[in-house]
Amino acid sequence: MQTNTAPYELANLKELEARVRQFGELLGEILREQEGLALYEAVEKLRRGYIQLRQQxxxxxxxxxxxxxxELDVQAIEKIIRAFNTFYxxxxxxxxxFRERERRRKFAHGDDPLLWKGSARRTVVxxxxxxxxxxxxxxxxxQLRYIPVFTAHPTEARRRTLMGIQRQIFVMINQLETLDEASDDERSALxxxxxGQIQMLWxxxxxRTRKPTVEDExxxxxxxxRESLFDAIPLLYRFFERxxxxxxxxxxxxxxxxxxIGSWIGGDRDGNPFVTAAVTRNAIRLGMSEALYAYIERVDVLRNSLSHSTEFITPSPExxxxxxxxxxxxxxxxxxKRTDQLLEEPYRRLLTIMRYRLKNTxxxxxAxxxxxxxVLxxxxxxxxxxxxxxxxxxxDSLYSHNDGLLAGRELRDLIRLVETCGFGLYQLxxxxxxxxxxxxxAELLNRSGLCGHYxxxxEDERISLLAELIQRQRLPMPYRPExxxxxxxxxxxxxxLTEMRSEAGPEIFGTYVISMTHHASHIMEVLLLAKMAGLIGYTTERQLFxxxxxSPLFETIEDLKHITSVLTHLFENPTYQALLRASGNLQEVxxxxxxxxxDGGILASNWNLYNxxxxxxxxxxxxxxxxxxxHGRGGTVGRGGGPTHEAIVAQPPNTVRGQIKxxxxxxxxxxxxxxxETAVYELGVGATGLLKAxxxxxxxxxxxxASYHTAMHEIAAIGENSYRQLTDRTPGLMDYFYEGTPVQEIGQLNLGSRPSHRKQTVRDKSSIRAIPWVFGWAQARHTLPGWYGIGTAxxxxxxxxxxxxxxxxDMHSNWPAFKSLLGNTQMGLFKAEMDIAREYASLVENQEIAKQIYATIRAEFELTVSEILLITQQARLMDDTPLLQYSVLRRNPYLDPLNNIQVTLLRRHREHLxxxxxxxxxxxxxxxTINAIAAGLRNTG
Incomplete structure (x- = not known):
């Protein structure tokens, strides 16, 4: 995962290096104590050997x-893998x-230019x-509305149990940094x-021993x-106020x-048969339960602190x-049954009633x-x-008797939480x-006798029929069991949707997203189904609601080219116009x-999305x-990932108008x-990016x-042709992918509830989902979805x-969109390792074709690196982001043995089968190894 790194350009990397070494040595002690000297020496032999190979x-x-x-047996291999993974x-x-301490240091310095890029103060100033x-x-x-939408991930490789341990380690390391004046005994104890916590990691x-359910997700x-956002959300607003x-x-x-906060978890049923209506109801109720419990806790805090007596204050008349x-x-x-004391403590009295009502809810x-x-x-x-x-x-009452200082603390924070999260916690x-x-x-219209050949x-006749049916007062419904x-x-x-709007409030749902939207009728079909469920209709006063x-979702390169025709057809329809007005005249796309x-490679994707x-x-x-x-962005560069602040600022001028999702x-x-600490930072840099854009x-x-657009149009066309030449027109490419990466084995890892393929067992680019496509290439250190075709272009x-x-x-210096593209591409290139990629290519059955494909990929890789260094005028990739560069460089000697172990295991596993x-x-x-390499690369798919 690439996060925003601009604040750390002048960071003291030697300090970070020393700290990493210190805790690496702690892990080494644990390995010797828990597993014996042989394992420790094996890990060190591989680590030092591959460091030496990196040097020469x-x-x-x-x-x-x-x-x-x-020569290692399987038990030793597993422990070596786990050792490297724990180190990552x-x-x-x-x-x-380290990043958090650097931000605190800069904030404490108080000098505007030194505050990090994306901080609220720097952006507002x-x-x-x-x-x-x-x-x-x-x-x-x-007009500001910032909406990050959490999704489940089919290749998410972390367990919540481990995340809890990792949180404890983070807190303790943070404490260690504040013990400057502490005694040696205190530091040793910490x-x-x-x-001890690292030992628990080990x-x-x-x-995971089982595949997670959607409810697990x-x-x-x-x-x-629970861990961060309930506290981070009020802090975000405080930083903006300051x-x-x-x-x-x-x-x-x-x-x-x-x-x-939005969510797809429990609502995204595209390709996931396990997301049923019952699961959606549960997802909403689990969110409500979390929100209500958090509010009860905070009301308890307010009950303990707002002990004002009417002997000393007079509440507001309201x-x-x-x-x-x-x-x-x-x-x-x-x-x-309570004492009379609450009669003279009005705030405590109301808060006690509020707590009781929350508890009942x-x-x-x-239940x-x-x-x-x-029933409520x-x-x-x-x-x-x-x-x-x-x-x-x-x-308001506290302010009325000059207690604004107290009102602006926990009470103000709770108000912010409720305004942000409501009772539903998130918008699903x-x-x-x-x-x-x-x-x-088609089935409903056929069975109800309205149309037997829908x-x-x-397309025009579909639209006309759907519009006419939506306008009807009543529609015949077929008998459900049929x-x-x-x-x-x-x-x-x-x-x-109807039931949970009533139960959780009208704001509980965000939008109904239609993937693979090819025609305007695809939107109208959803509206007809909504009409049948009572989500659309007329009030007793004949007002349309x-x-x-x-929200139509345009995904492929071809879909992006048809946006104008689809939306024009939709917006020209009087019925749709009326429905849009009735729902607030806001169209989400x-x-x-x-x-x-x-589909078309990173250049074509970026440019078509831009336009x-x-x-x-x-x-x-x-x-x-x-x-x-x-924006349906992924975590990795090959799926639209990259620093959030820069990504928002790099959107086309005047296309971001206060809202982004x-x-x-x-x-x-x-x-x-x-x-x-990190959650506040991430929310902040995203929100300031929105403000700036x-x-x-x-x-x-x-x-x-205009010259930038002309150039980019030409560059993108060349890049798309180059990418398609490899992925669509090169014989044996999909065999190379399936046999030369662990993508087949990824499907056996208990990572997520959704299947990795749309069509099982089909070696076709259209059948595999984008996430495992990126994940497989990353594991095999090709990372080509994030850069292929750019060098040629x-x-x-x-x-x-x-x-x-x-x-x-000039484009790199003065056009944020192009600078962002090349910056993200550098990350993809930096995580690639062509010598290791060659080892994966050796797994492919047809070695003649594999060697040709590998040679093509390597040539494009070297060309892309050369061209980007020429344009950016850097000696090495990522010289402008030294902390991130150091982070990736530091991981490589530990990734190299893991990749070689994975190649060996893939060969043995497949031979066994x-x-x-x-x-x-x-x-x-x-x-x-899949888990460990994902942790080392800091991304999956």
Whole structure:
């Protein structure tokens, strides 16, 4: 996972190196004590040997190391793998602590230029200095809506049990850094505790013994709220408030609660048969349970602290009036057994009633989780707005008698949490593939006698029919038991939308995302199904209502090229226009990075997505529609990953207008949100990126130079052709991929609930999902989805134009989109290792073809490195991000033996499968290498 690294350009890397070495030595002690000297010496032999090979290639030494690996038995191999994996985990924690301490140091320094890129203070001051007035900043803040969307990840390689241990190690290392004045005994005691936690890492199985369920994945997502987000969210707002005061003075710019957390976990049913309607209901109830429990805890804190007595204060009239009414309604009965003290402590009295109502609401949610019928009692909440209203009454009342200092602490933080999370915790998106809806609608129309040949209709006739049916007052519905199982399940999902909106509040769902949207009718089909479930209809006053927001997802290169025709067809339809107005006139459009990159390569994907954003905004402007773009980014470069702040700022000028939504893949959640300190940072740099990119709403933003677009159009076309030449038109490429990477074995690792292929056992690029496509190439150290085709494209452009190099350097210096692309590409190249990739190529059955393909890939790799260094004028890749460069360089000597071990195990495992049906003795060790290499690379798919 690549995180934002700009703050650390001047970091003291020697200090980090010493700290990594210190904890590596602790691990070495544990290995000697727990496993004996032989294992320790084996690990050291491999580590030092491959470090030596990095410094100078020695064929004899390389052969000796490979022979040493071949002579190891499976038990020794497993322990060596686990040792390297444990080292990666520890070094990742040390790096994260180092980054956090660097940020604290810069913040404490208090000098604006030294604050990190993406900090709230630096961003707000830069905008002020550009001419953004306090009034304009308020306009910007009022339109801000930042929505990271958590997703489950089919190749997520971490266990929650281990994450808890890792959190403890992070906290202890952080404590160690603050013990400057401590005695040697105190430091030694803390080091012993850290060693104990590292020993627990060693004793805990890093590989799951069973495949996780969707509910496991839901709980995995909830973990981050408990561990960091409930505290990080209020801190995010506090940092923004401080930045506004610093730049504009007190009380000039109000910071609204602009953050919303989205989720796909439990709602994304595209290709996952385990995400049923029942699972979706459970996902929502689990989120509600987490939110309500957190609020109860915080209300308890407020009850203990807000002990104001009416002998010394006079609450506001609004508060007193409300308390009197709630006392009459339920308080006097609920508090009958309490002492009279609560009669003179008004805030405690109301908070006690609020806690009781929260507890009752939580009990109903938990009963429903246990499949029990439960009805909310009178003394409960049926929505978060009332609870929030009560908190604000207390807040305003405290201010009324000059206790604003107390109001601005825990109470203010709780208000922020409720405004951000409500009772639902997150907004759940539903996703399904378009053909499911088409076939469902076809069956319903056929069985109800409305249309017997829907799927054969031309697109215009489909749209007309769907629009007419949506406008009807009533629709005939076929008898449910007559329907096929898949149609019944699809209808149940829409029924669940209706049910859970009533149960969890109208804001519980984000959007209904349609993957593989090829036609406008795909959106209208979802709206017809929503109509049948009562989500669309007319009030008694004949007012149209629409309680669903639909987002088309454009994924492939071909889909991106058809955005204008699909959306124009949709926006021209009067029925759709009316439904859009009824739902708030906001059109969300999702753009898929993963499939477009797998389909046409990183250059074509980036450029087509860049242009697609401008197309969408131009269209929605034309029709007077507000638009929010939803970016389906992955964690790795090959799936649209990269630093969040830079990615948002690099969007086309004037296409980010206060709102942005993007996926946070399961593989990056641990890196971003396991620890409070990092979570605040990640939320902050994303939100400031949004603020900076949205500045065009209040001050003029210069459009991209036309010459940049002309150049990029040419470069992208060459790059796409080069990528397709390899992946689509090279005989044997898919055999090379399946046999020369561990992608087949990845499917046997208990990583996620969703299958890795759309079509099982088909060696076809269209059948494999984008995530395992990227994961397989990464494990085999090719990483080609993140860079292939760029070298050919840049070199070709440079040779065609006499001023080509000058133009490319100008684009890199002055065009954020191009700079971001080349920066992310450097990460993909830096994690590739062509000598190791050659070892994986030796696994391919047809060696003649394999050698040709490998030679093609290596030539493109070397060309791409050369071209990027020429343009960026760097001596080495990633010279402009020294901490990240150091981090990857430090891991390589530990990854090299693991990759060679994995190649050996792949060969043995596959040979075993050709000879017998008995379980492979090599499989478990092989799966451990997949986990370990993913941890070392800091990404999966």
């Amino acid at each position: 290639d020695d064929p004899a030494l390389r052969e000796a190391l490979m022979q040493f690996i071949l 985990v520890i070094s990742n924690i040390v790096e994260e602590d 830069e905008l002020r200095d550009e001419g953004v007035t306090a009034e304009q900043m308020q306009t910007l803040m009022n 080091l012993r505790q850290i060693k 004793r805990t199985n890093e590989v 839901v709980n995995y997502g909830l973990y981050y709220f 930045a506004m005061r610093y730049a504009y003075g007190s009380h000039q710019v109000n910071v609204p609660s602009f953050l919303r 508060f007193s009036q409300y308390l009197a009414a709630i006392n009459e309604q339920m308080g006097n009965r609920l508090l009958a 939580l009990e109903v949610v938990r 429903r989780l246990n499949h029990q019928q439960a 009692p009178l003394a409960s909440y049926n929505h978060a707005e009332l609870f929030l209203h009560e908190l604000k009454l207390i807040y 998106d539903i996703r399904q593939e378009s053909t499911i809806h088409s076939e469902t609608v 799927l054969a209709l031309p 329907l096929t199982a898949r149609t019944a399940e699809t209808l149940e999902v829409f029924d669940t 629409c309680n669903i927001r639909v 999702m753009l898929g990075y993963s499939d477009s990159c797998k 697609a954003q401008k197309e969408v905004l131009s269209l929605t402007d034309q029709y007077g529609i507000t638009c929010r773009l939803f 993007f996926t946070e893949q399961g593989e990056v959640l641990a890196a971003k949100y396991s620890n409070l 949205s500045a065009g709403l209040v001050i003029p933003r210069v459009a991209d130079r 840049l070199a070709d452009f440079r040779h065609r134009h006499p001023d080509g190099l000058e133009r490319l350097r 050709t000879q017998t049906t008995e379980p492979s003795p090599w499989l478990e060790a092989l799966l451990r």
